[in-house]
Amino acid sequence: MSANEARIDGYARGLFEVAKAEGTLDEVEDELFRFARSYESSDELRNALSDDQIPPAKRQAIVEDLLGGKATPTTVQLISMVVGSGHGRDLPAIVDRMVERAASSKDLEVAEVRAAVELTSDQQDRLRAALANATGKNVDLKVVVDPAVLGGLVATIGDVVIDGTVRTHLDQLKSRL
Amino acid sequence: MNAFALGVEDPTQTHHWLWPEGYELLWAGGSQVIIIGLLVWKVGPMVKKSLSDRTARVQGELDSSAQSLATATGEAADVRQALGDIDEERRRLMAEADEQATAVLESGRARLEEEVAELEAKAGSDIEAAGGRVSDELRGEISRLAAAAADRVVERSLDDETQQRLIEDYIQKVGASA
Numbered sequence: 001m002s003a004n005e006a007r008i009d010g011y012a013r014g015l016f017e018v019a020k021a022e023g024t025l026d027e028v029e030d031e032l033f034r035f036a037r038s039y040e041s042s043d044e045l046r047n048a049l050s051d052d053q054i055p056p057a058k059r060q061a062i063v064e065d066l067l068g069g070k071a072t073p074t075t076v077q078l079i080s081m082v083v084g085s086g087h088g089r090d091l092p093a094i095v096d097r098m099v100e101r102a103a104s105s106k107d108l109e110v111a112e113v114r115a116a117v118e119l120t121s122d123q124q125d126r127l128r129a130a131l132a133n134a135t136g137k138n139v140d141l142k143v144v145v146d147p148a149v150l151g152g153l154v155a156t157i158g159d160v161v162i163d164g165t166v167r168t169h170l171d172q173l174k175s176r177l
Numbered sequence: 178m179n180a181f182a183l184g185v186e187d188p189t190q191t192h193h194w195l196w197p198e199g200y201e202l203l204w205a206g207g208s209q210v211i212i213i214g215l216l217v218w219k220v221g222p223m224v225k226k227s228l229s230d231r232t233a234r235v236q237g238e239l240d241s242s243a244q245s246l247a248t249a250t251g252e253a254a255d256v257r258q259a260l261g262d263i264d265e266e267r268r269r270l271m272a273e274a275d276e277q278a279t280a281v282l283e284s285g286r287a288r289l290e291e292e293v294a295e296l297e298a299k300a301g302s303d304i305e306a307a308g309g310r311v312s313d314e315l316r317g318e319i320s321r322l323a324a325a326a327a328d329r330v331v332e333r334s335l336d337d338e339t340q341q342r343l344i345e346d347y348i349q350k351v352g353a354s355a
Contacts, residue, residue: 116340117337117344123348126352127348130348150331150332153344155351164346164351170327170328174320174324177320177324
């Protein structure tokens with residue numbers, strides 16, 4: 001394991017332990033996952049939180065402005081801690097590792113699902129059951145709203161990808177054209 | 178005083194108005210014989226030699242002229258021969274030039290035909306390639322337009338009902354795939 005991997009793993013373990021100790025693991029885990037996806041999809045946010053020229057206090061203030069009142073204080077503090085320590089670039093990897101750790105602690109497999117629209121609770125329950133049925137594993141469903149998929153869903157469970165998005169069908173159509 | 182008038186015979190005078198006296202004839206005749214003899218004896222050979230020399234000179238000149246004539250005739254013949262040779266050479270050169278010109282023309286024509294054939298082949302392949310490019314570009318443009326049109330059509334058709342139907346279909350298919 002490289003030094004960077006070890007650092008990511010260390011931060012993930014720290015986040016996991018703090019959230020678990022706070023008793024808000026599921027909520028924090030979900031908020032961190034959503035913030036990590038937003039971080040990945042927004043160049044502006046990524047540049048602001050990973051720019052070493054911006055003082056740490058300023059980067060932390062940006063996080064608090066964005067999440068204040070929209071996420072639990074634990075989530076805000078954990079993200080501020082990572083960003084303030086100058087590891088904003090590694091935030092998605094740290095969060096993903098933390099989510100995996102959390103799922104593993106519950107004997108679950110993380111299933112990242114991307115959809116063009118939000119899924120209802122009923123849809124999430126049925127999807128969870130369907131994925132568990134298809135993979136033979138209990139899954140921790142993480143839904144990401146991603147307009148780029150246009151329609152349908154794509155689920156990633158470990159190395160398995162089940163793609164039913166309109167975007168993929170459209171890309172295949174373009175390739176044939 | 179006139180001797181005739183006197184009737185005295187003058188011994189210094191002849192008796193005839195034309196002929197001299199006999200002794201004068203004798204003396205004169207002898208003198209002349211002597212002179213002529215001397216002339217024949219002394220001058221004759223000189224004259225004879227002179228005439229002989231002149232004859233030889235004239236003969237020499239005649240021979241020289243004949244030689245010159247022969248030389249000139251020979252040279253004239255040579256000149257005529259040379260002229261003939263020159264004409265022959267000129268004809269040969271002209272024939273050779275014609276032959277070379279013909280060969281050059283034939284070669285040039287063949288090369289020109291070859292180049293024309295190459296140009297035609299190249300033009301044909303260029304036209305074919307250009308046609309292929311245009312066809313490819315056209316196909317690419319049609320594909321791009323079709324893809325863009327498909328994007329727009331799909332995006333317009335993806336209303337809430339369709340989104341929900343797609344999600345339900347996905348859940349159903351994944352659930353059924355075990």
